Amino acid sequence: MTPAEPAQPAEPTGTAQPEGAGEPAQAAESAGMQFGIFSVGDVTPDPVTGRTPSEAERVRAMLRLAEKAEEVGLDVFATGEHHNPPFVPSSPTTLLGYVAARTERIVLSTATTLITTDDPVKIAEDFSMLQHVSGGRTDVMLGRGNTGPVYPWFGQDIREAVPLTVEHYGLLRRLWREEVVDWEGRFRTPLQGFTLAPRPLDGVPPFVWHGSIRTPEVAELAAYYGDGFFANHIFWPASHTRRMVELYRGRFEHYGHGSARQAVVGLGGQVFMRRNSQDAVAEFRPYFDNAPVYGHGPSLEEFTSQTPLTVGSPAQVIERTLGFREYAGDYQRQLFLMDHAGLPLKTVLEQLDLLGEEVVPVLRQEFAAGRPAEVPAAPTHASLRRARSESAAQGER
Amino acid sequence: MTKLAVVTGGLREPSSTRLLADRLEASVRAELQGHGRTVESEFVELRPLGRAIMDAMLTGFAAGPLESAFETVAGADAVIAVTPAFNASFSGLFKCFFDVLPEETVSDMPVLIGATGGTERHSLVLEHALRPMFSYLHAVVSPRGVYAATDDFGSRTDSGLGERVGLAAADFARLIESCGARHRRDAFSEDLQSMRRLLDDSG
Numbered sequence: 001m002t003p004a005e006p007a008q009p010a011e012p013t014g015t016a017q018p019e020g021a022g023e024p025a026q027a028a029e030s031a032g033m034q035f036g037i038f039s040v041g042d043v044t045p046d047p048v049t050g051r052t053p054s055e056a057e058r059v060r061a062m063l064r065l066a067e068k069a070e071e072v073g074l075d076v077f078a079t080g081e082h083h084n085p086p087f088v089p090s091s092p093t094t095l096l097g098y099v100a101a102r103t104e105r106i107v108l109s110t111a112t113t114l115i116t117t118d119d120p121v122k123i124a125e126d127f128s129m130l131q132h133v134s135g136g137r138t139d140v141m142l143g144r145g146n147t148g149p150v151y152p153w154f155g156q157d158i159r160e161a162v163p164l165t166v167e168h169y170g171l172l173r174r175l176w177r178e179e180v181v182d183w184e185g186r187f188r189t190p191l192q193g194f195t196l197a198p199r200p201l202d203g204v205p206p207f208v209w210h211g212s213i214r215t216p217e218v219a220e221l222a223a224y225y226g227d228g229f230f231a232n233h234i235f236w237p238a239s240h241t242r243r244m245v246e247l248y249r250g251r252f253e254h255y256g257h258g259s260a261r262q263a264v265v266g267l268g269g270q271v272f273m274r275r276n277s278q279d280a281v282a283e284f285r286p287y288f289d290n291a292p293v294y295g296h297g298p299s300l301e302e303f304t305s306q307t308p309l310t311v312g313s314p315a316q317v318i319e320r321t322l323g324f325r326e327y328a329g330d331y332q333r334q335l336f337l338m339d340h341a342g343l344p345l346k347t348v349l350e351q352l353d354l355l356g357e358e359v360v361p362v363l364r365q366e367f368a369a370g371r372p373a374e375v376p377a378a379p380t381h382a383s384l385r386r387a388r389s390e391s392a393a394q395g396e397r
Numbered sequence: 398m399t400k401l402a403v404v405t406g407g408l409r410e411p412s413s414t415r416l417l418a419d420r421l422e423a424s425v426r427a428e429l430q431g432h433g434r435t436v437e438s439e440f441v442e443l444r445p446l447g448r449a450i451m452d453a454m455l456t457g458f459a460a461g462p463l464e465s466a467f468e469t470v471a472g473a474d475a476v477i478a479v480t481p482a483f484n485a486s487f488s489g490l491f492k493c494f495f496d497v498l499p500e501e502t503v504s505d506m507p508v509l510i511g512a513t514g515g516t517e518r519h520s521l522v523l524e525h526a527l528r529p530m531f532s533y534l535h536a537v538v539s540p541r542g543v544y545a546a547t548d549d550f551g552s553r554t555d556s557g558l559g560e561r562v563g564l565a566a567a568d569f570a571r572l573i574e575s576c577g578a579r580h581r582r583d584a585f586s587e588d589l590q591s592m593r594r595l596l597d598d599s600g
Contacts, residue, residue: 166595214457216585217592224596236458247589297455306460 033367034378035360036076037069037352038111038268038335041089044342047290052342058088059095061345065338066099068349070106072356075378078109078141078335083117083150086292093126100134107380108134111230111268111335112143112211116161117154119188120168124175124196131201136381141209141230141266142169144218156187162217163187169221176205204388207379209266209333212244219244223251223263228379230266231328234337235293237306241267242327249329262376266333267324270309273354277312283347284311291341314358321359322366330371332378334363399429399573401438402473406480406491407513408444414513415442417545417562418479421511424562425477428570439473441466443490450490453497467498474579475507475569478531482514482522482544487530495530501582504535509569510542520544539572541565 039062045052053061066077077099079089089095096108108130113123123140131138144165145151148158156164167185174181175196184190200206209228212218213235222229229248231241245265252263272287274280281300288300288311303309310320321334336355339348377383403422407414418440426436443450449463459467470476480491495503510527514520523542531538543565549558 162592163595166592166599170599216589220589220592220596235456240458243585294456298452298460302452302460303456306458 032371032375032377033331033364034075034107034333035363036074036078036107036109036333036335037065037338037355038076038078038080038109039065039089039339040080040111040337041082041087042292042340043086043088044292044340046342046344047286048342049344055088057345061339061348062089062095063098063102064345065348065352066096066106066108067102068352069356070103072352073360074106074352074356076107076109076333076335078111080111081114081118081145082147083153084147093130096130096138097133100130100137103137105137107137107139109139109209110141112141112145114145114150115142115168115172116144116158116164117151117156118168120172121175121188121191121194121196124172127206128176128196128198128200131206131381132198136201136204136385138381139207139209139379141211141228143211144215146213160187165217165221169225173205173225176200201381202385204381204385207381207384209264214240216244216247219248220251223248223257224255226252226255226257228264228266228332230333230335231268233268233308233324234270235307238308238324238327241308245328245331259374261329261372261374264376264379265328265331266335267328267331268308268335268337269321269324270307270337271317271321271351271355271359272311273314273317273351273359275313277316280311280313287341287343295341314354317359318362318366321363325367330367330375332376398435398437399475400473401425401436402441402470402476403438404441404443404470404476404478404491404494406443406488406494408481408488408490412481413545413547413550414479414481416550417511417513417543418477420558420562421477421479421509421543421566424566425475425509425569428566429573432570432574439469441469443494446494447490450493450497454493459497463497466494467502470498471502471581471583473506475509475573475576476503476536477509477511477569478527479511479513480527482512482519485519486522486526487512492530495534500584501535501587503531504582505576505579506536507539507569507572507576507579508536509539509565511544511565512542513545515547517544517546517548520546537572537576539565539569541568 041062043053043058069077079092079095081089081092083090092110099108127138127140144161151158164187167187171183179195181191181194209230210218210222211230213232219229231244233241249260249263253260272280272284285300289295304311310317338351403418405415405418422438429436446463446466449460453459453463480487508531510523512522523544528538541564543561545558549556
């Protein structure tokens with residue numbers, strides 16, 4: 001089977017047409033690209049002070065950062081999902097529901113929602129509900145999860161992660177698209193006459209990104225369904241990201257969703273900034289050296305040359321980030337990892353000020369310059385709804 | 398043309414491990430040339446890659462020079478792997494290299510194993526450490542490995558090292574011959590192929 005769904009809508013901007021009665025504010029549509037932050041939600045001791053925040057503090061910090069992201073003009077806040085310490089965000093839509101009430105404009109997403117260990121029925125319900133709560137400011141990034149012991153806690157087996165992903169995601173799509181679902185598979189009890197409640201807002205399912213650090217299967221899955229592909233882009237060299245994005249774009253075209261340039265790409269990124277680049281390096285070094293994921297290995301200098309990590313002035317961050325386009329093509333979403341490795345909340349809030357005030361405005365302008373017309377804007381609820389009503393209108397003709 | 402990759406884990410200069418690797422390489426080359434083949438050998442010395450190997454262990458990706466070493470092994474038709482014996486096993490550095498080598502790289506690969514040590518009492522390191530590891534990696538391990546002790550390099554009487562090297566090389570050359578042309582293995586493409594089949598079946 002080759003699913004031939006329409007490519008993502010390409011229209012750049014526009015005010016959302018109010019459709020439902022008494023609908024809350026619609027997500028803002030940015031001129032083409034979305035910029036935001038994503039958080040892993042790790043509880044890590046601050047290597048400078050030796051102090052470990054409590055879980056309560058960490059959760060409050062994540063909520064504060066999400067609000068701050070909107071305050072400084074970012075477009076997206078995404079939270080990770082983890083079911084084991086030292087991470088706190090086990091229940092992303094609870095967290096995002098709170099953020100939805102405290103914000104007006106920002107898009108709420110995940111990085112990533114575990115399509116393997118979460119029941120697809122519950123994912124469908126949670127994100128459908130969040131769509132209604134947030135007035136359509138919701139999308140979701142799916143991932144497999146790579147922590148073996150978590151799988152059996154949810155009745156699954158990591159050795160089946162790939163077939164599990166394919167089956168669960170196939171079901172999730174149907175739950176969001178079909179009124180009544182009869183379904184049978186290998187990994188979950190069958191469904192007879194199941195109807196999702198609430199139905200997706202305006203009948204438009206949340207846009208789906210598929211997030212990957214290193215697995216090419218994820219790029220293939222995203223391409224197969226014409227969904228977005230998000231390359232983590234933090235832990236591996238740019239050469240790897242180039243290969244994955246090229247694969248996804250090529251297969252997106254192969255499956256008939258549009259041209260390779262019309263495929264919907266997101267990238268991660270990791271920065272630490274001070275006005276003076278030496279200050280940034282000096283301040284960030286102890287956090288880098290002790291970071292849970294890459295600490296005690298390569299030096300900060302080696303890692304910044306080998307991966308997209310940028311530690312320096314806002315101007316350096318701008319230059320490096322603009323360079324991503326050279327190997328990923330014109331893309332739709334840029335998320336930065338800012339709160340990790342034990343950085344104190346105050347510091348991260350300062351980072352967001354720099355990001356929102358000095359970096360992102362320039363990135364918006366520069367990325368927009370020379371962006372080919374055929375490259376679609378980042379999909380939003382409003383653009384997907386418009387695309388759906390347009391294709392329905394064409395159907396009537 | 399037959400491409401040989403020679404992985405050698407000696408630490409000192411000069412290294413008896415490298416000395417053994419050189420002798421194995423020369424002997425295998427002569428055998429293959431006797432079969433009418435041309436041979437191209439490339440050495441992968443692990444000591445200069447020490448930090449890169451440990452960094453790869455910690456970060457999950459290989460820096461440039463280590464990536465080239467991976468490429469040398471992946472592109473070879475056969476591998477000669479030689480390690481010093483430390484604490485009744487291969488050296489940690491040698492093991493770490495194969496721990497970070499991308500999966501499937503030595504699947505179906507003819508491999509000749511060798512080891513060096515202070516005394517011949519460690520010679521079973523070949524059978525108890527190297528052979529099981531390469532079997533696990535789905536390499537085709539040549540039946541005769543070569544162990545060389547200090548005496549082999551310094552004794553007044555001939556210890557028979559030359560003969561052991563010659564016999565091992567002859568076996569290995571026959572193994573390479575009978576394995577035929579090697580198809581390079583690549584986990585990235587293989588995972589993709591199985592994903593495509595899975596998606597086709599799901600539709």
